[in-house]
Amino acid sequence: MKDRTLIEQTYQLAKKEYASLGVDTDAALRAMNTVNISLHCWQTDDVGGFETPDATLGGGGIQVTGNYPGKARTPDELRADVEKVMNLLPGTQRLNLHAIYGDFQGKKVERDRIEVAHFQKWIDWAKKQGIGLDFNPTCFSHPYADEGYTLSSTNEKYRAFWVEHVKRTRTIAAAMGRQLGTPAVNNIWIPDGSKDIPVDRNARRVLLRKSLDEIFAESYPKSQLIDSLESKLFGIGSESMTVGSHEFYMGYAVKHNKAICLDTGHFHPTEQIADKISSLLLFVDDLLLHVSRGVRWDSDHVVIFSDELQAIAQEIVRLGALGRVHVGLDYFDGSINRIGAYVIGARAAQLAFLCALLEPTSKLRAYENGGKNFERLALLEVLKTRPFAAVYDYYCLAHDVPVGEDYIAEIEKYESDVLSKRRQG
Numbered sequence: 001m002k003d004r005t006l007i008e009q010t011y012q013l014a015k016k017e018y019a020s021l022g023v024d025t026d027a028a029l030r031a032m033n034t035v036n037i038s039l040h041c042w043q044t045d046d047v048g049g050f051e052t053p054d055a056t057l058g059g060g061g062i063q064v065t066g067n068y069p070g071k072a073r074t075p076d077e078l079r080a081d082v083e084k085v086m087n088l089l090p091g092t093q094r095l096n097l098h099a100i101y102g103d104f105q106g107k108k109v110e111r112d113r114i115e116v117a118h119f120q121k122w123i124d125w126a127k128k129q130g131i132g133l134d135f136n137p138t139c140f141s142h143p144y145a146d147e148g149y150t151l152s153s154t155n156e157k158y159r160a161f162w163v164e165h166v167k168r169t170r171t172i173a174a175a176m177g178r179q180l181g182t183p184a185v186n187n188i189w190i191p192d193g194s195k196d197i198p199v200d201r202n203a204r205r206v207l208l209r210k211s212l213d214e215i216f217a218e219s220y221p222k223s224q225l226i227d228s229l230e231s232k233l234f235g236i237g238s239e240s241m242t243v244g245s246h247e248f249y250m251g252y253a254v255k256h257n258k259a260i261c262l263d264t265g266h267f268h269p270t271e272q273i274a275d276k277i278s279s280l281l282l283f284v285d286d287l288l289l290h291v292s293r294g295v296r297w298d299s300d301h302v303v304i305f306s307d308e309l310q311a312i313a314q315e316i317v318r319l320g321a322l323g324r325v326h327v328g329l330d331y332f333d334g335s336i337n338r339i340g341a342y343v344i345g346a347r348a349a350q351l352a353f354l355c356a357l358l359e360p361t362s363k364l365r366a367y368e369n370g371g372k373n374f375e376r377l378a379l380l381e382v383l384k385t386r387p388f389a390a391v392y393d394y395y396c397l398a399h400d401v402p403v404g405e406d407y408i409a410e411i412e413k414y415e416s417d418v419l420s421k422r423r424q425g
Contacts, residue, residue: 102114191232
């Protein structure tokens with residue numbers, strides 16, 4: 001257990017050091033309270049959901065590796081896990097649900113028949129926790145997605161099914177936003193694509209545009225619902241073409257003022273996601289950021305405090321766009337303690353934003369505008385060794401959550417007391 005007095009003293013020293021650079025650490029911590037990271041429910045159970053008792057991930061070009069004991073098997077277990085995660089994080093979070101995570105009470109409910117009632121327990125729980133919810137249609141792990149196409153399917157029965165499913169997720173998300181008093185982001189991602197080189201890419205994209213037009217025919221107040229579109233470079237089984245490419249969704253979102261989702265694992269490894277943010281915010285009101293970590297072909301490793309993540313946070317803060325960029329986690333690792341994976345990723349994202357908020361942006365911008373590029377680079381390098389960890393430790397202390405590595409023991413205890421029991425269930 002960390003010494004409270006030592007943490008406070010260390011923070012005061014860090015505060016003075018940052019003040020010498022023109023940075024107010026107290027103001028940075030107040031700003032951190034507006035960074036509400038949306039936790040992804042699917043980390044707790046490997047994207048299985050609760051449609052059936054033995055539901056598992058299937059198809060869609062995504063894959064979870066590992067079988068670490070203790071994954072959530074019911075909505076109540078998932079809620080308990082998320083509560084534990086939130087108890088180990090400073091600040092306030094949100095929860096991001098996929099449509100397959102409803103409280104279906106053991107009954108088979110087809111996805112084109114889901115209703116608000118199936119998610120009312122989630123809404124009531126979120127209200128009790130004082131958090132907001134986000135939502136997603138689930139256009140994978142279903143027989144109607146086995147051919148590799150959903151909203152761009154040439155099978156009209158299948159396409160109509162998925163259109164109705166996404167329409168219903170918008171209705172549910174709007175109800176979440178209305179009841180909780182904070183807009184729910186409903187993010188559309190589909191796995192549609194071709195394993196080998198297609199001849200007629202356009203035909204599929206025409207169908208996808210038609211489906212989206214039908215889905216968005218009904219409007220909802222932005223105070224309740226924010227629609228988002230998520231692209232992907234490729235997936236397993238869609239290596240040669242994804243129908244919903246970045247360019248397709250960017251064009252559609254700009255034309256119809258929908259939010260664009262930038263998933264940090266859905267682009268070429270050499271692409272700089274941070275560089276896209278200022279361009280897109282010139283033309284759309286909102287962006288959704290899905291924080292993930294790509295390693296070779298897989299885009300969904302546990303998030304760490306990386307250069308890429310820091311660059312993204314810096315760009316958002318420098319633009320003054322914290323209110324326009326909605327931040328969510330998106331990865332799934334079944335090879336380690338799933339609660340630990342949650343906390344590592346969420347704390348890494350928080351630390352990246354805190355570092356960005358501790359930057360003397362006005363001074364750096366003055367150097368840049370004055371052509372003082374040496375001074376700009378020198379100060380950026382100096383900032384890398386400033387005591388931002390001391391500020392984050394104090395942030396954790398102020399919110400009465402474990403400081404530093406103390407959260408490891410908390411998670412080990414939760415595994416011993418709770419997760420290990422699921423092994424025997």
